[in-house]
Amino acid sequence: MQVQASNFPDSASKNNYSKFNFNIFQSLHSWYLPTSRSLAEASEKNILSMGDVDLCYVDCETVEHNEHPSKNDLLTAKMMNVPVDNENFIRTLFIENKNGSTNKNLVITHGFGNGLGFYFKNYKELGNSLDSNIYSIDWLGMGLSSRPDFKINKKHSHEEKVAFAEEFFVESLEKWREGLKIEKMILLGHSFGGYMSSLYALKYPERIEKLVLESPVGVPETPESMRDLVDLGKFPEKRPKEKDSLPKSSQASSVDENIDRVIDRDEETLERLRNVPLQYRLLAKIVYKLWESHLSPQSVLRFFGRFGSKFTNRYVSKFTSFSEEERNALSEYMFHVAAQKGSSEYAIGVILKPLAFARFPLKNRISNLAVPTTFLYGETDWMDYDAGKELSDSLKVPSECHIIPNAGHNMHLDNPEGFNNVLAKIVNIDL
Template sequence: MASSSSSTLLSTVIPPAPVFFYKLRSPHVRFASLRHWYSRSEQTLEASEARLLSRLAFFTIGGKTVNSPENSKTLARVGLVDLDGDGMRKINTLVIDQKGNDFDIDKDGSIDETLNYEQLGFTEIPQTDLKIQSNTTTVDEEKNPSIKNLVMCHGFGGGLGFFYRNYHGLSQVPGWRIYSIDWLGMGRSSRPQFIIKGKSVDEYVQETENFFIESFEKWRKIHKIDKMTLLGHSLGGYLAAVYAIKYPMHVEKLILVSPVGVPRNPQNDPRYFKDGGRKIPGWIVKLWNAHLTPQLILRWLGPFGPSLVTKYTAHKFSHLEEIDQLDLHDYLYHISTAAGSGEFAITRILEPGAYARKPLIDRLYEIQMPTTFLYGEDDWMDYRAAEEAKDLMRVFVKIERVPKAGHHLYLDNPTEFNRLVIKEMLEGSINN
């Protein structure tokens, strides 16, 4: 339960989600939608992210909530890290440091199988204010070489807020610091103009990849992270793999969560699917090649955009509590309607049908670190592509499937997702 003082503070610092989402069937929906569209800003985007992160049980001792970060076991801060010193390119970053841990770990380093992972997920009720530092331009984490780093990267159209059900459990692993970022041009990070000059497929794919991985590399240097376990979901998994290929010296382990872009297009490689794949309608191909994105459509829709997001999130996240659905609606709408930037990468990197123009299966043999693939059992991303890639890779590879989960397996089944990621973190600690 949240204390009354922390609840009051939370309601003051983080305003509630717009009334539109609480009255989905109200006759005043159109007016509320118009108001929500008109009032959106960087401040309302920040608030929508904070509402998700404020659920985390960061400030707890012995299971009791405290209101003072000075007395907490876990310290978390979120803010914008300036890449160049001129304020033009900033990457939104969540950093979580753990002063203690709740784990019972066996002598061989394995997790106590009797541990109740439900307790390591998240609290359904916001417990206390999460310190927001929107103008953060300096990095002040203690540089301890014994601390290991887990860096988490979201997928296309997402943001670091999507991992809100995972941060607390992952942050309890002793000796680890958790980072989570919004890719440049996505989430709450800066939205620089996305300009690609390359004409050939190889040229514009490489330029697009560099837009993300070179800014990520600069972010790494600012944080002075020498080694990391790198976790990426969907498009974030694709970009994490590309980064690990180019900068293998900084990645100890790679965790690819339902990564996009692994298989070849079945129409180009009919061995993968016997029927050669489903043919994409010509009009979709034309719109795709014209770089039309879902976010662009939402911005075009103006005041009608929120209702479209509501339909999407109500379908995708119907298993969540109503308050979670509402806050995810608000967060997704805000990060989707911010200025267009990184979203335009999707049509450069992928062909219609979500197949990579330069499939990872033809590049993963260059990976130099242990790699784990995680998929949901009901995932639309096909795990068989990872099985084929495993046979071509020259490193230790594992493929795990999370039960009762789809493409957003970290949201669908956070308990099992956390368990598998923690297992990888601990195995990495043992091996090193």
């Protein structure tokens, strides 16, 4: 029996229609969020070129070198994607020691929302001054490393969630080390990277020659005055107005006797929180809810799409010592890194409470570190130097604290020369 073709759906037409719709969607998405893997790689290449780093790519999508016709003093480095399992890899910058005969290996791990490109001001000088090979990595699920699904079971307890997140980073770093057959390393971690590097050193001390914690997050306990706010999202109630009960002479005497008394920091903080205006209290509660739902800053940037670059522009504008070209390159790199698929960035709300206090502070966990440890803080760092100094003094292994002058939390960018000089002393001095 002959069947007329018109009685059957035109599959070719449907496929073309579906393909057309898909292409329209892709075009709209690309317009709204103008990023891609290739654009992110180009921005990485560009920011590193600002630091006179000449890249050759090993087993990556791109194979050409950076081109600097007018420069002949570039630092040569390799960019690799190092597998950590059958599906995932860690983006790795490798700078071989110029003498080629050292057993030392410095491994640099970046902070949250950053990538290995944030050390563009340091690689050249470190490569020329350190008696060490240098590896700089993007944490798995961040930077230009692969972006596996990072699913948090909201039914689990905080303890279970934190353990899951910490194992994700610590074990991926260990697999990376195994893949490159690095026996021992000087492990440097900045901020979030310092937190995870501490836990790695605690679990695998035999693999650590020295630990360098650059303004690590999560060291102190949550101050008593802020626990209701960061744990429950609640502001302290205002004090009821009290009438004066002392005669004026007594009050004056009391003031005179205590004029040089140092105001208790917790009480001062409480008083400030009591007087926060209503609109800011409401905003803080919204932020608290979003944080507890594991929404990341990168999620917000992706939500704003092509306008997300305004956030990165504003962030890098504080690096006033940079040229305009350097600021633009860093902002572009930061935008493309943040705009990639969401992955392990969601760990930030797991391991930290709002205002960057750790759910399980390092102060109570790494007192038994078995490796020499150095803490680095910027002179105007927003991290708690006193907590770091206290932890450093409590360690049973050789430990010290350094303050980098004219620098804040990102001391490797604020004062590259000062940071590089201190790091060179740490790396080059044998134990």
